[in-house]
Amino acid sequence: MDASSYEVYEEHLKHLEEQLVTVTIENQSLVSELNGYKDKESLDRLRAEIEIERNRYKKLEEKFKKHEKDDIKHIQSFDSAQGWVDVSIKSSSSDEKSSPPPKSTKKRVGRNKKFDLLWRRIVNSVYNFMDDFTEEPEEQNENEDGEPLTVKQLKANINRFSSDLKPYIDTIKGIQQLLAWKTPSYTLLMFMIYLIAIWHGCFVSVILFCLVVRMMVSYLNHLGFQIKFNFFQALEEQKPKEDSSSGITDKFSLVIQVARKVQNGLGAAADGLEKIQSLLSWKTPVTRKLFMMLFICFIMSFTASMEHYSYIMGIILGIKMFIINYFYNRYPRLKRRYDSTYKTWQQLPTTVECEQKMVKSEINKFILSDTETTSEECAAETSSKTKKIKDTDAEFCQLFSLPNSECPVSGWQGGKRCSLVNKEKSVLSGLKNGKLYLTRSFLCFERTKTPSKKNIVVPLADITEMSKAKPYAILPGSGMSIEIKLVGGKVFTFGAIVYRDEAYDSLIQAGIDQALPWATGVPLNQDTLPTSSLRRRSSAKSISNFTWAADYTDAD
Numbered sequence: 001m002d003a004s005s006y007e008v009y010e011e012h013l014k015h016l017e018e019q020l021v022t023v024t025i026e027n028q029s030l031v032s033e034l035n036g037y038k039d040k041e042s043l044d045r046l047r048a049e050i051e052i053e054r055n056r057y058k059k060l061e062e063k064f065k066k067h068e069k070d071d072i073k074h075i076q077s078f079d080s081a082q083g084w085v086d087v088s089i090k091s092s093s094s095d096e097k098s099s100p101p102p103k104s105t106k107k108r109v110g111r112n113k114k115f116d117l118l119w120r121r122i123v124n125s126v127y128n129f130m131d132d133f134t135e136e137p138e139e140q141n142e143n144e145d146g147e148p149l150t151v152k153q154l155k156a157n158i159n160r161f162s163s164d165l166k167p168y169i170d171t172i173k174g175i176q177q178l179l180a181w182k183t184p185s186y187t188l189l190m191f192m193i194y195l196i197a198i199w200h201g202c203f204v205s206v207i208l209f210c211l212v213v214r215m216m217v218s219y220l221n222h223l224g225f226q227i228k229f230n231f232f233q234a235l236e237e238q239k240p241k242e243d244s245s246s247g248i249t250d251k252f253s254l255v256i257q258v259a260r261k262v263q264n265g266l267g268a269a270a271d272g273l274e275k276i277q278s279l280l281s282w283k284t285p286v287t288r289k290l291f292m293m294l295f296i297c298f299i300m301s302f303t304a305s306m307e308h309y310s311y312i313m314g315i316i317l318g319i320k321m322f323i324i325n326y327f328y329n330r331y332p333r334l335k336r337r338y339d340s341t342y343k344t345w346q347q348l349p350t351t352v353e354c355e356q357k358m359v360k361s362e363i364n365k366f367i368l369s370d371t372e373t374t375s376e377e378c379a380a381e382t383s384s385k386t387k388k389i390k391d392t393d394a395e396f397c398q399l400f401s402l403p404n405s406e407c408p409v410s411g412w413q414g415g416k417r418c419s420l421v422n423k424e425k426s427v428l429s430g431l432k433n434g435k436l437y438l439t440r441s442f443l444c445f446e447r448t449k450t451p452s453k454k455n456i457v458v459p460l461a462d463i464t465e466m467s468k469a470k471p472y473a474i475l476p477g478s479g480m481s482i483e484i485k486l487v488g489g490k491v492f493t494f495g496a497i498v499y500r501d502e503a504y505d506s507l508i509q510a511g512i513d514q515a516l517p518w519a520t521g522v523p524l525n526q527d528t529l530p531t532s533s534l535r536r537r538s539s540a541k542s543i544s545n546f547t548w549a550a551d552y553t554d555a556d
Helices: 003-038 040-081 084-094 103-131 151-179 184-200 203-223 248-280 286-300 306-330 332-338 340-347 351-364 375-380 382-399 500-513 531-538
Strands: 416-421 431-438 442-446 456-459 463-469 481-486 491-495
Touching (some): 463 500
Antiparallel strands (some): 431 442, 463 481
């Protein structure tokens, strides 16, 4: 095979490869289009669009036929009366000159044509207006998630957003500098203008005049005049250093930085919205003060005109913004002590703080007071307990939302491994492994290391009976379980406890120290049963950190 034939053969192969590529691309596009048309929703959408176009075509056809009939009638009536059109047609066909129609006829024909054009425009506008009320199928956006995430696009959008947001941020900072008396002469001038505007009742007019001036300056800059005018002091621009060589580490740090800012910004916004919600939902005593203030203002609005109220409120607001806030911002200690607005905002709770407050109030109902026999021992161990709380028991108290005084007693630090036994299920599915903790007022069962409803809290005051148990008869020996019965009749069995007898004796001793009937053997008095507190708890809201023993259900 010579060189020329070989080159021809290579060109033929290249041509075949190009054809093959084009064919595969066309096949892929056709397959994608076919899959799109196979979709039921797209077919319904296409049918609806076809039906709409068909109805629109019918309407247009009817309009066209109607206009044709009107034109024919007008021409025939004119022919029968004057015969001018026939004469003109014949003259055009035979090329013969005919006498022009009279002037009165021309005027009447012109008027009829104008009327017809006007009528057609009115009819078309009415039909177009009626077409606007026709229903159209909703267009489905295939790319709802938008463009894919890329560092380049993310950085470009951040730069765009920051550049577009910069004028508004500069305006806010300029107002802050004005109220902070950075330029005393200018701030004093603005304060005097503000008081004069409030005194004469033209504050809104002054604001509108400032907006008009700002728009005029922007228009002159648009025309090409270089006018630098601002109501506030211009801030110095700090241009960031541009680094052309950005590696993977820089890109990753950029994403982390943006995510941190978004996280902190959303957190602060959520805290503000939750505080406003707590203010309006009567969760704090501040709501009562706000209601009384609004009610007094409502009553006073019937006794005086709005001009007096606007004058008084404007003077008070100006003194607050220009004078009082200056001293508060300059001396933070003065602000923390006397600024009622700042103190009220700081006292408003968020949703998490409201939840914690509710949990704390529920737990305080079941905290047992120190008896006379154990008060000396507790007083002697107070300092040692506080030290242990900081090191080992703080996580436990935080997990179960318990106060620091309810740390595990001696011998129960770190918990005792056990399993919560459900006799109604099989052996494998009826065991829930975890740890058992004993505090001064509660018996806590920990299934997870995070706050969850799987964790159980048993108040010692709700226990009516405690005994050693053997849940399954096939087990050897006397068993390794402890069974407790609550006021409502619910029974909990904690099995697989190593050194079960020591744990049982410790529980009994804790009940004796608190003079509880199930430990001392004194018969229960129906008048002193803790059912009242149990009922109060059952009517309270659910707690997400743990589950009370009376409300626990083995759902998993």
